[in-house]
Each structure stands twice: as structure tokens, then as C-alpha cells.
Amino acid sequence: MxxxxxxxxxxxxxxxxxxxxxxxxxxxxxxxxxxxxxxxxxxxxxxxxxxxxxxxxxxxxxxxxxxxxxxxxxxxxxxxxxxxxxxxxxxxxxxxxxxxxxxxxxxxxxxxxxxxxxxxxxxxxxxxxxxxxxxxxxxxxxxxxxxxxxxxxxxxxxxxxxxxxxxxxxxxxxxxxxxxxxxxxxxxxxxxxxxxxxxxxxxxxxxxxxxxxxxxxxxxxxxxAYAPILRAVYEQNRLLHPVTPWVTVPEAAEIAAEGLVRWHYDPDPGVLLETVGFDREVTGGDGRPVDRQAMHVGWVSGIPWAYALLAHGRRVGSAAAVDAATRVIDFCCANLSPSGTFWGRWERAGGWTQSWTPIRDGLHARTLGEATLFLLRALSVRAADARESWVAAARSNLDVVRGRQRADGNLGSVHHAEDGRVLSWAGASGLTWIAAFCEAATLDDDGSYLAAAVRAGEYYAQFVEREFIHGAPEDVDLAPTSEDGYAAVMAYVALHRRTGDARWLDLARRAADWMLTFRYTYNVRFTPRTPLGVYGFATRGGDQASPSNQHVHAYGLVCTGELAELSAATGDPHYRERADEALTCFRQLLATADGELNSYRGMITERYYQTECFQPKGMVLTLSHAWSAGVLLLGCEQVLGTSD
CATH class of the missing domain: 2.70.98 (Beta-galactosidase; Chain A, domain 5)
Incomplete structure (x- = not known):
């Protein structure tokens, strides 16, 4: 018609x-x-x-x-x-x-x-x-x-x-x-x-x-104007493209926590190794020829996922989980850079060093901010027995980054590890610091942390309003990515939580809509003999990592709690539904026992190849990543009501 x-x-x-x-x-x-x-x-x-x-x-x-x-x-x-x-x-x-x-x-x-x-x-x-x-x-x-x-x-x-x-x-x-x-x-x-x-x-x-x-x-x-169109497509596809999780939320949390402790945690010196190979036989058993003997302080390893493990250990009464999480955070907090922030990355062969940025001696703002944010959350879990080294590290990171903030609110994107100079102001990777400054309410005696967050919120609003947020991951430089969307949602939800200002709520909503452009609204068709085809993996709810890294990943679970909070603040259930959808998606393809999925229980891949990029469509990356287990655990714990 x-x-x-x-x-x-x-x-x-x-x-x-x-x-x-x-x-x-x-x-x-x-x-x-x-x-x-x-x-x-x-x-x-x-x-x-x-x-x-x-x-x-x-x-x-x-x-x-x-x-x-x-x-x-x-x-x-x-x-x-x-x-x-x-x-x-x-x-x-x-x-x-x-x-x-x-x-x-x-x-x-x-x-x-x-x-x-x-x-x-x-x-x-x-x-x-x-x-x-x-x-x-x-x-x-x-x-x-x-x-x-x-x-x-x-x-x-x-x-x-x-x-x-x-x-x-x-x-x-x-x-x-x-x-x-x-x-x-x-x-x-x-x-x-x-x-x-x-x-x-x-x-x-x-x-x-x-x-x-x-x-x-x-x-x-x-x-x-894309937002109502994509929401309508999502609503249309919900029944047409079902997603069936393999395990319950508590079971997924148990598997992810086991994976972190069993495969990624090394008590000497107290790290979460970034990657662990599925196949242990070809490496002679110890895994070292294929396992990445390194730990970022945030992002792909480190404090955020130690925090999730700490919250889980406290909830289920696991002393092993609590001890592992505590040792990882202790190790990071005991080794600040000369400039007063965390280092970017620890390597077994060389100790603490810079981030993956090509800028010499550079520390990436998003990684530092994420580590500080989740350190503050770990302190809230341990409020009754807060560790002095954690408090000191949090204050040091907050103080030096606040001191480097530009008059227009920009918090810098890459910082010099030795002297603290801001080496790059490009992009929006400083967004994560907004959530960290807002999280530091109990340490903000004079209100200067919140003031820094507000100034930064005003500065980075231009990226949200332009519909082009970029610079969050260390390895993708200034490309727009799903991770920029997560950082923006966390930042503006945090500002609204602290201030009640409707402007921040509107920016949080816009940021969430932009973030959800990366979320698959349909189930990709896989040929039946590929791994994803054999197991019937449903992509609806997973996110494209970025235009540069075209694979489905689970990092969107990092803001599970913020999306639920956004729904509550706006009265719009859509954002909570999309958070639940993501958690449903990544409760698929979990090895519940050794030998399943050609891996071991608790090993969780980073990459699901839904298109022809890096690998043929339908494959999975046969490496377990600390962040993949950690972000699943975080999302589960947020849904179970044990974290912020």
C-alpha cells in the first residue's frame, strides 16, 4: 500500500x-x-x-x-x-x-x-x-x-x-x-x-x-534519529531471534570465578595473567609458550576483574577468591609509577611498564581511570577493613589526574609515567575518570573530585552530542569503539547519581543509545560445521568490538549495573532489558567441565567471529582472557545485587 x-x-x-x-x-x-x-x-x-x-x-x-x-x-x-x-x-x-x-x-x-x-x-x-x-x-x-x-x-x-x-x-x-x-x-x-x-x-x-x-x-x-529506528528493529527481532543461555546467572558467576582463580591467577607476584591458551598439551603443561605473561592494571586484566572476584568471594564465602583478588589489588597498589598514577602494565620479563600506546613512557588514561574506579569499588566492599595501601593509591591517582586537568575539563588521554606530563589530549579516553571521581565521594573532603568530574562531563559532552566517541582502548588508538560507549554511560550515570542534574541523565541516555548501536539485534547465520554453528551460538545481545576489531565481544557487561540504573532513573525499561540480553548472550558457550568446547572449565574466549575478519566466520579465538571471565563475573554479580 x-x-x-x-x-x-x-x-x-x-x-x-x-x-x-x-x-x-x-x-x-x-x-x-x-x-x-x-x-x-x-x-x-x-x-x-x-x-x-x-x-x-x-x-x-x-x-x-x-x-x-x-x-x-x-x-x-x-x-x-x-x-x-x-x-x-x-x-x-x-x-x-x-x-x-x-x-x-x-x-x-x-x-x-x-x-x-x-x-x-x-x-x-x-x-x-x-x-x-x-x-x-x-x-x-x-x-x-x-x-x-x-x-x-x-x-x-x-x-x-x-x-x-x-x-x-x-x-x-x-x-x-x-x-x-x-x-x-x-x-x-x-x-x-x-x-x-x-x-x-x-x-x-x-x-x-x-x-x-x-x-x-x-x-x-x-x-x-537512529535511536528509535534501531529500537524498533530490536523489538521486532526479540521473538524472531531467540537467545537461550546454557547456565543460570549464579552458575555463570561460579564458572567465571573459577576460571579467574584456576587459570589466570598467579600468586607470585599476585597477577591475573591476560591470556591463557585452551590447549595445554602443546605447551608442555605450564602454558608459558602461549600464555601471555603480563597483566594490565585495568582494562584487559588487573583491578576491575579482581574487584569482581572480591565481590563474588564475599558473596559466596570463598576465601580463595577473596585472597586472590586481594593479592592482585595489593600488588597494583604497591607499585605506583613515579608520576603518582598506576603503571599501565606488568610483564614477567621486565616488571612494570607503560601502556600499549606507541607514545614512549605513555600511560593510557582509560586504563588508569578504570583501575582507579574499581579500586574505589573494592574499597567499598572492604569498608569495614579498608587497606591503607589501597586508600593511598586511590588518593594518589585521583589527586595527580585532577591536578593535570585542563581548564576546559579535558583530563588528558596519555600521561608520562615518569614526570606526569600529558602527552596527548586527543579523543575521549579520559571519560572513565569521571566515574572514578564520582565514586570517590567518601574521599572527597573538599568537593574537588566532584568538581573535576563536572568539568570533565561538560568537556566530553561534545563527543556524545556529536555521536562520535573515540579513543578508549589502548590498542585501537582514536577509532570509535563500543568501549567508548561503555565509558560514556558509566560516566554520565555516575554524574547523575551524584548530582541529580537532568542534563547528565540526558547525556547518559544518549550515550547508551550510541553504545547500543554496537549491539547485535539479530542472530547471525553460521554454517553448521563451524564451531559457532555447531553450538547454535546466538549473537543477539553481543557487541561488535569496533569498526577496527570486527568480532563480537562481552565487554558491554561492564556497565550492566549502570544500564539498570539508567532504566530506573528514566522510567524506561529498555536499557535494563538490553543489559539482561547481553548477560543472556554470554551465558552461552561456557565450558561447564574440562573438555567441553575444546577447553577447560572456566576458560572464556574474547572473540566470537561473526563475520569474515581476523578468522573465518564461525570460529572462536582459542584463548581465555582474564577480562572475559572478569566482565562476565562482574555482570553476574551486579545482577545478583552484590556490587554497585
């Missing part, structure tokens, strides 16, 4: 037929005001039906594609939505592409948009097309000077896996879905060196008709 009179009208649409090489074999405009539009494009006759708009303005589109020629045709059908006034376009493909995607000064190479660019080897282009399973939702958004468009589809179609993408020419921005997918101008496989462009193809036999489905909408100029 046609769009209802007075209702939202569909965007300008075009149908392209591409041959196997990607060349346009035919094209036709779609008359968006007709109930049924019959087009001819190349060898195809296409019947187009555009439905009435939903509450979010999305129009369902049905394409009935008939090969009307006497010859078989191998190629693609592409539905394109257009914005005509896009001199400076903004893109969003959820979990995959954000604006320019890779800032020009980012040292990690992955796909970047630049108007008029044509540098496939450098992965800089004015047009990109991707296989749809790279995206958390198979949708492409574009905004121009006065409005935007979105076009969406499902991951799979009757002619194979779908694709999504965009192009910019002059002042025209196009977004598209394509059946089956095409990757163009190159294929990104996780390396700075791209692979040749890849594509699936389908052959329409003479007289063959294929039914395809898509959706499209016109959008207002506000870039945040």
Missing part, C-alpha cells in the same frame, strides 16, 4: 541492477507514492510495493524481482536511498561505520570515508559496501545538511547474504542494501593491508522470480 496521506513519505529511492563485476546493467527510479510500482532495470522486471509508515517512519519495501530475459543473469539487485543536500555527509552503519570512521590522525588503518577520495590500498574512499554480518544491525544511515535517510534489510536473503553501504558524489549521499552482498572498494580483514574486494553472486534463471525485503525512511537532521 502507499504511504498514508499526511504521514512520513519514503525517501527518494532507486533500483540498480549490477552484473557480476559490479557494473550497473540497469537502473530505475522508484515512485514512492504508488501502492505498486513496476520497473524495468536491465534484464529484470521488478514489482515494488512500499508499505505505510510505521510509528518510527519506516516503510517496509517488497521487491519481486523477475528475470524477464531469455538468458540467465548473474549479479545483484541494489536498493538505494538518496539525500540530495549532503555537502558534508554523516554516516552510520551500526557497529561498523561512524562518520569519517577513522580520524585522519588515527594510526590504526581500517576503512575511512573522505569526500572525493580513491585510495583503496590505504582504505580511504568516498564509497564503501560491506557484507551485512559486519554490522550489528543491517542498516545504513546518512545525513545531509537538512535531513537524512536510512535503508535496512535482514542479514540473509533468498539470493544469499545481503550487503549494505554508501556512496558520496558531489552533494549527493546514497545509502544502499544489495542482494547478495558486494564489498567495495576492498575487503577489510582486520589488517592494515586490505584484501581484494569480495562479493557473493546469484544467478537468476530465465523466468525466475525472487522476493526480497527491505525498509527505508526519511530522517530529521538530528543524528540521534
Amino acid at each position: 502507499a504511504a498514508e496521506a499526511g504521514g512520513p513519505t519514503p525517501p527518494a529511492l532507486r533500483l540498480d541492477v549490477l552484473d557480476a563485476s559490479g557494473a550497473v546493467a540497469g537502473s530505475a527510479a522508484v515512485a514512492g507514492n504508488m501502492a505498486v510500482d513496476e520497473l524495468t532495470a536491465g534484464p529484470f522486471t521488478v514489482e515494488v510495493k512500499i508499505g505505510a509508515p510505521s510509528a518510527t517512519g519506516l516503510h517496509e519495501i517488497a521487491l519481486s524481482v523477475l528475470n524477464a530475459s531469455p538468458a540467465a543473469f548473474t549479479g545483484h539487485v541494489r536498493l538505494v536511498a538518496t539525500v540530495a543536500d549532503a555537502t558534508d555527509p554523516w554516516w552510520l552503519i551500526p557497529g561498523l561505520f561512524y562518520g569519517e570512521n577513522r580520524p585522519v590522525d588515527c594510526d590504526r588503518r581500517f576503512p575511512r570515508f573522505e569526500a572525493g577520495a580513491d585510495d583503496p590500498a590505504g582504505m580511504v574512499s568516498d564509497h564503501w559496501s560491506f557484507r551485512s554480518d559486519r554490522a550489528a544491525t543491517a542498516a545504513a544511515f546518512a545525513w545531509g545538511d537538512s535531513g537524512g535517510v536510512v535503508v535496512a534489510t535482514a542479514e540473509a536473503s533468498p539470493c544469499g547474504p545481503a550487503g549494505i553501504g554508501f556512496a558520496h558524489r558531489g552533494t549527493v549521499a546514497d545509502v544502499h542494501v544489495v542482494f547478495p552482498f558486494r564489498e567495495d572498494p576492498v575487503t577489510y580483514y582486520g589488517s592494515g593491508t586490505p584484501l581484494p574486494a569480495q562479493a557473493a553472486t546469484y544467478t537468476w534463471q530465465p523466468g525466475e522470480r525472487i522476493e526480497l525485503r527491505a525498509a527505508a525512511a526519511s530522517l530529521p537532521a538530528d543524528r540521534h
Whole structure:
């Protein structure tokens, strides 16, 4: 049926037929005001039906594609939505592409948009097309000077896996879905060196008709207009894409805690080793040739996950868990850098050293802030028997970072380990310090920590409002990542908790919506003989790590409690539901006994390969990560009500 009179009208649409090489074999405009539009494009006759708009303005589109020629045709059908006034376009493909995607000064190479660019080897282009399973939702958004468009589809179609993408020419921005997918101008496989462009193809036999489905909408100029669209897709998919956990929340907590103590904890000197190989036989039993003999103070190891272990040990009465957690935190607190903060990382061969930043002697702000935040939470668990070294370390970290804060509120991104100079102010990695300063209420005698948090909240608000938060992980430089979303949610929920200011609540909500763009709203289809296919792993609720690291990960569990708190403060259950959904997702694929999943009980992978990046689709990384066990344990303990 046609769009209802007075209702939202569909965007300008075009149908392209591409041959196997990607060349346009035919094209036709779609008359968006007709109930049924019959087009001819190349060898195809296409019947187009555009439905009435939903509450979010999305129009369902049905394409009935008939090969009307006497010859078989191998190629693609592409539905394109257009914005005509896009001199400076903004893109969003959820979990995959954000604006320019890779800032020009980012040292990690992955796909970047630049108007008029044509540098496939450098992965800089004015047009990109991707296989749809790279995206958390198979949708492409574009905004121009006065409005935007979105076009969406499902991951799979009757002619194979779908694709999504965009192009910019002059002042025209196009977004598209394509059946089956095409990757163009190159294929990104996780390396700075791209692979040749890849594509699936389908052959329409003479007289063959294929039914395809898509959706499209016109959008207002506000870039945040993606939020109701993605929420509607999530709601639609909840029953269509079920997720069945393997174990209960208490059982998952028990398994994760055992994994931390059994596999990652080394009492000498008191560390949580970052990675442990699934296969112990090839390493001679001690694991050292494959296990990473190192510990970050926060982020991928260290204090955050020791805190989760401490909370769990206190709840279940495990002296072993409490002792292990205490020794790890003791070791970190006893070894501050000369500049007064934590070090970035401990290595067995060389002791305490800098973060993974390429800047010499650099300590990464997010890692330091996260370690301090969870140290403060550990102090709250041990309030009755607080350890003086923990209090002293917390005060030292808080004081020196507060002292380095710039007048505009920026807390710095990389700090010198020796003299404390701020070596980089770029990006938003200082966001995590906001939550740390807010957490330090019992140490904030003069209110200066809260004042620093408020100044920082004002400064970093620009990243949330621009819909481009970036810089959180040490290993991805200035790329936008899901971890930036977690940090922003934790920061602004903490500010609202401390102040009650509605501005912080609104920023927390916007940050949560942006964070959830990385969360899969559907279950990726895996071939039945891959590990993820064999076990029926459901991806809905897992997050794409980043456009640079295209794999599903569980780090979103770090703000399980904050999402629940956001729901309570806004009266909107959606955020708690999405937190529960993530915890459900990562209670799959847990080894409950040695030998399961070709691993040992308590070993938990970091990477689930839901697309062709780093490894073939359907595989898992056969390393257990301390943070993977730790963040699952944290999420479980927050749901069980034992932590903040």
C-alpha cells in the first residue's frame, strides 16, 4: 500500500541492477507514492510495493524481482536511498561505520570515508559496501545538511547474504542494501593491508522470480534519529531471534570465578595473567609458550576483574577468591609509577611498564581511570577493613589526574609515567575518570573530585552530542569503539547519581543509545560445521568490538549495573532489558567441565567471529582472557545485587 496521506513519505529511492563485476546493467527510479510500482532495470522486471509508515517512519519495501530475459543473469539487485543536500555527509552503519570512521590522525588503518577520495590500498574512499554480518544491525544511515535517510534489510536473503553501504558524489549521499552482498572498494580483514574486494553472486534463471525485503525512511537532521529506528528493529527481532543461555546467572558467576582463580591467577607476584591458551598439551603443561605473561592494571586484566572476584568471594564465602583478588589489588597498589598514577602494565620479563600506546613512557588514561574506579569499588566492599595501601593509591591517582586537568575539563588521554606530563589530549579516553571521581565521594573532603568530574562531563559532552566517541582502548588508538560507549554511560550515570542534574541523565541516555548501536539485534547465520554453528551460538545481545576489531565481544557487561540504573532513573525499561540480553548472550558457550568446547572449565574466549575478519566466520579465538571471565563475573554479580 502507499504511504498514508499526511504521514512520513519514503525517501527518494532507486533500483540498480549490477552484473557480476559490479557494473550497473540497469537502473530505475522508484515512485514512492504508488501502492505498486513496476520497473524495468536491465534484464529484470521488478514489482515494488512500499508499505505505510510505521510509528518510527519506516516503510517496509517488497521487491519481486523477475528475470524477464531469455538468458540467465548473474549479479545483484541494489536498493538505494538518496539525500540530495549532503555537502558534508554523516554516516552510520551500526557497529561498523561512524562518520569519517577513522580520524585522519588515527594510526590504526581500517576503512575511512573522505569526500572525493580513491585510495583503496590505504582504505580511504568516498564509497564503501560491506557484507551485512559486519554490522550489528543491517542498516545504513546518512545525513545531509537538512535531513537524512536510512535503508535496512535482514542479514540473509533468498539470493544469499545481503550487503549494505554508501556512496558520496558531489552533494549527493546514497545509502544502499544489495542482494547478495558486494564489498567495495576492498575487503577489510582486520589488517592494515586490505584484501581484494569480495562479493557473493546469484544467478537468476530465465523466468525466475525472487522476493526480497527491505525498509527505508526519511530522517530529521538530528543524528540521534537512529535511536528509535534501531529500537524498533530490536523489538521486532526479540521473538524472531531467540537467545537461550546454557547456565543460570549464579552458575555463570561460579564458572567465571573459577576460571579467574584456576587459570589466570598467579600468586607470585599476585597477577591475573591476560591470556591463557585452551590447549595445554602443546605447551608442555605450564602454558608459558602461549600464555601471555603480563597483566594490565585495568582494562584487559588487573583491578576491575579482581574487584569482581572480591565481590563474588564475599558473596559466596570463598576465601580463595577473596585472597586472590586481594593479592592482585595489593600488588597494583604497591607499585605506583613515579608520576603518582598506576603503571599501565606488568610483564614477567621486565616488571612494570607503560601502556600499549606507541607514545614512549605513555600511560593510557582509560586504563588508569578504570583501575582507579574499581579500586574505589573494592574499597567499598572492604569498608569495614579498608587497606591503607589501597586508600593511598586511590588518593594518589585521583589527586595527580585532577591536578593535570585542563581548564576546559579535558583530563588528558596519555600521561608520562615518569614526570606526569600529558602527552596527548586527543579523543575521549579520559571519560572513565569521571566515574572514578564520582565514586570517590567518601574521599572527597573538599568537593574537588566532584568538581573535576563536572568539568570533565561538560568537556566530553561534545563527543556524545556529536555521536562520535573515540579513543578508549589502548590498542585501537582514536577509532570509535563500543568501549567508548561503555565509558560514556558509566560516566554520565555516575554524574547523575551524584548530582541529580537532568542534563547528565540526558547525556547518559544518549550515550547508551550510541553504545547500543554496537549491539547485535539479530542472530547471525553460521554454517553448521563451524564451531559457532555447531553450538547454535546466538549473537543477539553481543557487541561488535569496533569498526577496527570486527568480532563480537562481552565487554558491554561492564556497565550492566549502570544500564539498570539508567532504566530506573528514566522510567524506561529498555536499557535494563538490553543489559539482561547481553548477560543472556554470554551465558552461552561456557565450558561447564574440562573438555567441553575444546577447553577447560572456566576458560572464556574474547572473540566470537561473526563475520569474515581476523578468522573465518564461525570460529572462536582459542584463548581465555582474564577480562572475559572478569566482565562476565562482574555482570553476574551486579545482577545478583552484590556490587554497585
